[in-house]
Structures are given as structure tokens and as C-alpha cells.
Amino acid sequence: MKQQIIVSGIGGQGVLFLTRVIAQAAVDLGLPVLTAETHGMAQRGGTVLSTIKVGPFASPLIRAGQADVGLLLWDANLPVHRPLLKADGRLFINADQAGDGERVDASGAARELGNPVLSNLVLLGLALKRQALFCTVEDCERAIRALAPAKFLEQNLAAFRKGMEA
């Protein structure tokens, strides 16, 4: 099993949390995993990118045209990060307007749950429903349970399920 995934967004959207959930699902399955994240200055509201490589890899970075799956929380990042994706790569985008890839108004759905940051898990739910990732719904739920703060766990799971109903 080898899969390369990008998670793209802007600082404050929960890109790092989404990255950790997916990587934790891999660890729980006993799969080797490497991620690379954006920290520091760039995190301050600017475009951020995480890469996740599941399987026997040595480097956390993804070459142009090699990503199997793209999860985009900020649709304006599409021209910036699309070149990382394979020609037949799967693309899931948080957007309220029509366009490339499979789209869902994740921010809208998250807002209904009372917290726009939950758009990250709504988008993850959609990708799971479409069976685009190496792991199952149960694997992701287990990772969310392990990583979400107890106080927000139910809200997190609700967002994830909302994405699966989208």
C-alpha cells in the first residue's frame, strides 16, 4: 500500500489537525507514515500545505504530479497546489461554487454546527464516503477520538458524519 495525499488551506483552518487525523489512522493500521507541515510565519493566515505519504517512503515531500489525493480547504489554493496532483488524482474541495473536483460547502456545513473550523472534518468525511483514502470510516473515527479534545469530540464526529452525508 502506497498513497500520497496533500492537504491544502490557509492558516487557522485546521490543516494540521486534519493531517494528524489521517496520519494517526495510518499508525493505528500499522502502516509507515511521513507527513510534512507548514509552521511559523506562513501559518499566520497565509497559504499552508501538508503532505502525507503512507507506505514505505523515506521523504515526507511530494513531487509534482505524484499526489493521489488532494484535500483543499481553501479553493483559491487550487492553482497553487493542483500541479502536485497526478493526472488521475482525486480532488476534494471546500467550496460553495461549482468547479473542478468534487466539491462540498464544508464551511457552510461547519457553520451550521457552530464552528467554521470543522470544515476540515466535513471534507474528510466526503473523501471517506468516496473511498478515496487508504483507510476506512472506522479508522478515521478512531483517530478523531484519539486526537480531538474531549469537549469538542461530539462536534468533531458530527462534522465528519456530515461530510459523509454530503
Place this chain on the structure above:
Amino acid sequence: MKKPTEVQLLMGNEAIGRGLIEAGCQIATAYPGTPSTEILQAVIDRRSEAVEALHVEWSVNEKIAFEVALAASYTGKRAATVMKQVGLNVAADPFMRTAYLGVKGGMVTIVADDPGPHSSQNEQDTRLFCLQARVPVLDPASPAEAKELIPAAFDLSEKYEVTVVLRPTTRICHSRQNVELAEPLVLERRADFQKDPTRWAATPAFLPALHKKLNAKLEQIAAEPALQPRFTAGDGSRPRTALVASGIVYGHLVDLLEELGLAGSVDLFQVIMPYPLNPEFSERLRVDYDRLLVLEETYPVIELQLAHPGARGKQNSAVPREGELTPDVLHQALAAFLELPQPGEPPAERRGQRPSLCPGCPHRAAFFSIKQCFPKGIFPSDIGCYTLGMNLGAVNTVHCMGACISQGAGFYQAYAQNGEVPTIVVTIGDSTFFHAGIPALINAVIQQARIIVVILDNATTAMTGGQPVPHLGIAAGGGQTRAVAIEPLVRACGVDFLEVCDPYDQPRFSELLRRADDFTRSAEGGVAVLISRHGCLMDRQVAKGQERFLVKVNAACIGCRRCVDQFECPALLMDEQAGKALVNQDRCVGCGTCIASCPVDAITKEKRS
């Protein structure tokens, strides 16, 4: 029965922090800086996993962090100090001398480099610094390897009584990997400082002998078997050709060879210890290979030491001499060296949305007032979140920690010679003020500079994620300690004009700025200090504790873009079709500080129901 090995998903920095605990480190010090920050944070978070007593501290700067750990090592305990590459410049003085005098208990200096650079003033290579200082340095290729090298570094440090540097880079620090944990070592060491003035107080008379001893040690260290380059043989199809790589670039190379179907086809060396490089290794490469490709970040440290006639690398531009060696960049260099088809031009680099100060950031309100009051002012600033004041046109220079006050004074001296006195407004964060601002403030005062210094006090080290600052009275890990207030320090530096104001109160803040300017121009004037005090909104307590208004743009908006361009809050957008500004309610924190930026009162705030 042996416990089953626990595997955790760890960020490189967390792996290093856990590695320090596993190796029996008892004193860990740091000044935060991206990409190194989470290392000490991990030690703090995992303190309960330590079996020995453990002191951790956020020191006020890197020089002090280094010196505290160094003295602890003199007592025989294991110590570590953590910083980023430019932090090593601050600690350079004790670091260089420590090479000669050495250590007792193991001392590991962890210096995180930032090729790219993603969040730094430059791309300097700590390995080259180590070559100049004559300090052994280890170059891990993954988070797991970074952790593995910590006990090795302590062992090496104790065997030869030298500090050893571990040099992770951004892509190690901020990568996550499944990492196996090991049981922490039980060392049971008691502090026991053996006085030896010929060493610990060495005057110039002793230094040639210490230098000679160091050189002898380095020869032995270079030959340490466990730290020799790791060799993966090729299939012989590319005779007398080899690839030499270190750090994360080695990881990129392994994946790239696999993806190109070239794994195992060419001789490959991973260099673990770039300095001191074993001369026998250099000799082997010289005898066995006609062509080498040397791949390393950031400077040609291995390449310089090899001095191989057939080496291709940074010195002959076969490998780019600046920026990160990402897999795409590496692909081009490898294809040229192995005469493979060149990949297409990589897509033009696009940066996407630029970073900006957070919605509600008190610095934005302060910068906006400064710019409004002194449109023609000169604005030296410094390293931290507030560097992003550039976006508002309120930051003209950024150099290195603490430089802004000295630069402000320098601008003053230069203009004063012309008989002109422009308004010079220096901005510096609270953590940076403690780090390197105080000596600069003393200097500006005694040299009679006439400048305004605005200390942007948001009660935290914000850019690196909120480490405590000395005026809070909070130690690393949350315990209470003495608080050292800013105001008496400023007064003790000889400053006669000192005011404190919340920058959200824009009329009052502007009035104080103008009074400060009047003071700098008065007969008895000098340095004026205004403390801009409002907590960082990343601190949830601050965000909760302030009133949250409903901020809207009404029909009066004339689409002048002033709020979007000059106030530059990420929550304010232009609706290009309607030609009017709008508020993104998902991002707005309801502070209402943007209202002052609108010339036609089109931004309003209401109490939330």
C-alpha cells in the same frame, strides 16, 4: 518480559524532545524559534516520562540558554540547549569557546536549520558553522533517525568531552512519522563540579594546548565506527559513479530513485556526520569513483571537505546553491548527472495567499495608528509576528533579534548630521525586547538618539506559538516564578518619556504617539517609549475576555479599498463584482478596530444580541 515496543506518531521535534528524555538529559534550555520551537515544548509536555529530575527553561536568549546548559554539563549531568540556526549566531561566543574547553557530562546543542528559508532571516548552514567552530555535527534524515542520534550524540560528547551538535532541518522538525519509543536511561548522576582553572577559566596561555587536544580528538571522532557514512551498493551498471547525500535530502533521494525505477542501481552513501568527515572516506571516494553527485542542504559542507576532482554539486552549479533541495529540484540535478531525460520545467512557484497579522491582532491597530500619525516616518522593526506590519507599510527594516532599536538610533545619527530630524518609530515585541532590546535601548539613550520606541507587548512569544515572557511570572511548563516588569527596566535604561496604552483605544494611542514625537523634538528630549499593551488573540482567554461586536460594511461603502489594502485584516475582503468591501464573519473576531480605517464611516459595529 520485555514490554512491547510502543510506536507513536511524532513530529520530528517531538521525537527529539522524547529522545532527550530517553537519553537521561536533566537540564534542557532554549529560546523559541521556528523550526526548533516544539523540541523544548515536547520536553516540557513529556516531563512526567522522565525518570530523573529535569530542569527546563525558556531562557531570555540563545547565548544564555547555551551557557546555562554548559555549566550544568560541567557538573557531570547531561544537558541540552535548543535553538534555530540564527539563534546560534546569538550563542556564537560561548559556542566557539566551548569547542576548546569542552564539556563534562554530555552536552548536545540542537540547532534547527531552515533551508528555503520558510521562516528565517537567512539560510545559513549550521554544519558550516560547526566546521568553523570545530564541533562535531550529526545530520539526521528523518524524525526517527533524529531521535536515534540523540543517545549517540550524548555518548560521543561524553567520550571526547566535546559538545556535539544535532542539526535537524525544517523538513525533519515539522514532519511526522511513526517512531518507536525506548525506555529512558537511569543515570543517577549527582552534580559534582571538579574545579580545574586551567580548563574552565583557561586564559590565553592554556589555549594553544587545548586547541591541540581538540584537533587530536577530532581525528579520533572522524573515525568513530558508528557514525561513518552508510553505504548502499548499486548493481554495478553505473561503474565508478556514486551519489553522496545527507539530511532530509537523503530521504528525498531514496524516494526519487524508487519512483524512477533506479533503486539499487547506483552506489549510494548517506553521510551521518558531515563534520569531522573521515579522511579515509574521502580517500575511498577518490580512489573508487570518477564521478560523484553531492547532495546536501544548504551549503557545500561535505563537498568542500571531499575536494574530489569528479564531484558535481553546488560548487559547479550542478546543484542549486540557494533554496530548499525539494524532490522536484533534486530530480533535475539527478537527471542531469545520470543523463536521464529531464523532467518538464517545474510549475512556476506560486505562493498563494500571503501571511498577515491575525484578525483582531493588537499590533495591526498599533501599526495603523503609527502610519496615520507619521505618514513620512521611518519605521525600523524586528523579528516576530509584527514583522508582518510590512503589509501595512509600517515596517521598513527587519534585520535580526533586537536590531531595530540600534537601527533606529543609527538612522537618527545619520539624519541628525544633515540637521534633519525625521520621526523614527521603532517597533519591537516584548519577548524580543528582553532577548536583545535592552542593551540597544541603553545605547540609544546614552548616545542621545531622538526616537520613539513602541514595545508591542502582547504578553507572549506569539510567532512561535505562545511561550511565556519574563513579565508574566510564568516558567516553562506553567509554574509560577518572579515576574520582571518592562516599565522599571525601561526607566532604569534612562528613558524619561514612558507611557502605556491599549492600541485598541486608537484616539488615545495616537495622542500618545504625537506627545512622544513632541518629546523627542523638545530641548531636553531623547528616547520616548510607548508600551502598546493588549494580549495576543491566539490566547483563548484574551479572545474570550474582550467584547465581540458584530462588524458590518454598510451601503455607504465607496469601494476605496482603504480598509482592505491599508488596514489589511484577513477578515476584510473586496467584493469585486459589487465594488464594495465586506466582512468575512467566519474570520472576524469582532474587535472593530477596522472602523478607524474607513474614510466614510461605512464600517459599523453593533453589540451582539
